[in-house]
Amino acid sequence: MRQIPFVTETQAKIARQMEEKLLILPEEAGILFVSVSVQPHLNSGPRYAVWVGCERKLDLGTARVLVEHFLKDLIPSGATLKVYARKGVIKNKLTQD
Numbered sequence: 001m002r003q004i005p006f007v008t009e010t011q012a013k014i015a016r017q018m019e020e021k022l023l024i025l026p027e028e029a030g031i032l033f034v035s036v037s038v039q040p041h042l043n044s045g046p047r048y049a050v051w052v053g054c055e056r057k058l059d060l061g062t063a064r065v066l067v068e069h070f071l072k073d074l075i076p077s078g079a080t081l082k083v084y085a086r087k088g089v090i091k092n093k094l095t096q097d
Contacts, residue, residue: 005040012038015048018071022052029066030058031087040073053088060085 015036022034032053039047050071054063063085075081 003042005042007038007040007046011040011046014038014074014076017072018048018050021070022050022067022073027072030055030063031066045080046077047080047082048075050081050083052085054082054085056087058087060087 016040018036022031022036025031032055033051034053035051037049039049050067052063052067054060058072064083067083067085068081069094071081
């Protein structure tokens with residue numbers, strides 16, 4: 001029978017900790033929203049996928065480096081981190097411009 005990878009409670013807890021840590025970044029960091037998910041693998045450590053929405057003035061490469069640096073102490077041994085950054089606008093800011 002084929003094995004199916006699954007997310008452990010510890011991995012899910014780490015993903016929540018990553019989200020919480022990014023959400024406390026000051027507004028000046030330019031992060032609008034955060035989402036972290038765990039992608040389990042049978043033959044290697046888990047992969048944490050981090051999605052961040054950034055203000056348009058923030059370079060996407062800078063956003064990725066910021067997230068990687070800020071989360072480096074939470075990444076378990078054998079796990080990988082993949083950061084996806086997209087530019088966005090806060091909806092109520094659209095009406096203010």
